Amino acid sequence: MSNNNIPEKTIERLSEYRRTLMNLHRQGITHIFSHVLAGMQGITAVQVRRDLMLIGFSSDTKKGYDVEVLIDFINGILDSPTPMNIAVIGMGHLGQAITRYFNGKGLNLKIVAAFDVDPEKVGQTIEEIPCYSMDDFEADVSSLDINIAVLSCPSRIASDLVVPIVNAGIKGVLNFTSKPLNFPLGIVVENYDITTLLEKVAYFVKENEENNEM
Numbered sequence: 001m002s003n004n005n006i007p008e009k010t011i012e013r014l015s016e017y018r019r020t021l022m023n024l025h026r027q028g029i030t031h032i033f034s035h036v037l038a039g040m041q042g043i044t045a046v047q048v049r050r051d052l053m054l055i056g057f058s059s060d061t062k063k064g065y066d067v068e069v070l071i072d073f074i075n076g077i078l079d080s081p082t083p084m085n086i087a088v089i090g091m092g093h094l095g096q097a098i099t100r101y102f103n104g105k106g107l108n109l110k111i112v113a114a115f116d117v118d119p120e121k122v123g124q125t126i127e128e129i130p131c132y133s134m135d136d137f138e139a140d141v142s143s144l145d146i147n148i149a150v151l152s153c154p155s156r157i158a159s160d161l162v163v164p165i166v167n168a169g170i171k172g173v174l175n176f177t178s179k180p181l182n183f184p185l186g187i188v189v190e191n192y193d194i195t196t197l198l199e200k201v202a203y204f205v206k207e208n209e210e211n212n213e214m
């Protein structure tokens, strides 16, 4: 099966499984049963087994899954053969928080540059990465071999960045602004808006309360 056929939700869970497995590995745990992994993720063992079957992982031994082997297998599915470089566009509160949080994770993905328009930030090193001017965005993205952009600029200017991002050859966008963006086919985009997500949680809380009252 090509990785393109793996459902989005399975990809998200594989990333979560890997983080859990890496923690277990650090604690010296060598094997884990599907129901234990499932319990740690708050899902069913059937779901875990189905996800791992989908990616062709079947080495469930009497002791459960071999933690190291499973991490390697998931690496082979999720990671690109070469490390991917990420740029943060808008190195304000959120951009800096994301960089600080993400670059400590030791993944095959690294935030290597920031772009901003603030003269006090451009030319500085912030959270251990260089901050470049938006004026030279396309040339710098190309010379730094950046594949992915994280958008943490003001929402009102987010749509102005679609064309520069496409022209610069960026292949994936994680958009944190409150302006949902569309890109041409071939560019992966994930819009992550905390207000939408919180409203979704609040809606289901309300639904549960209403159902409990009935």
Ligand SMILES: NC(=O)c1ccc[n+]([C@@H]2O[C@H](COP(=O)([O-])OP(=O)(O)OC[C@H]3O[C@@H](n4cnc5c(N)ncnc54)[C@H](O)[C@@H]3O)[C@@H](O)[C@H]2O)c1
Binding pocket: 089, 090, 091, 092, 093, 094, 095, 115, 116, 117, 118, 121, 134, 151, 152, 153, 154, 155, 156, 157, 175, 176, 177, 178, 192, 193, 194, 195
């Ligand atoms: N999705 C979420 O969970 C979430 C949470 C908080 C904030 N946000 C959004 O993230 C964005 C940033 O929020 P913040 O609190 O970090 O704001 P901030 O004002 O601290 O940072 C914004 C940064 O963008 C820079 N900027 C302005 N115009 C730019 C341009 N044309 N190109 C590149 N950079 C530019 C600014 O100089 C500043 O450094 C906002 O759109 C906000 O709505 C999303």
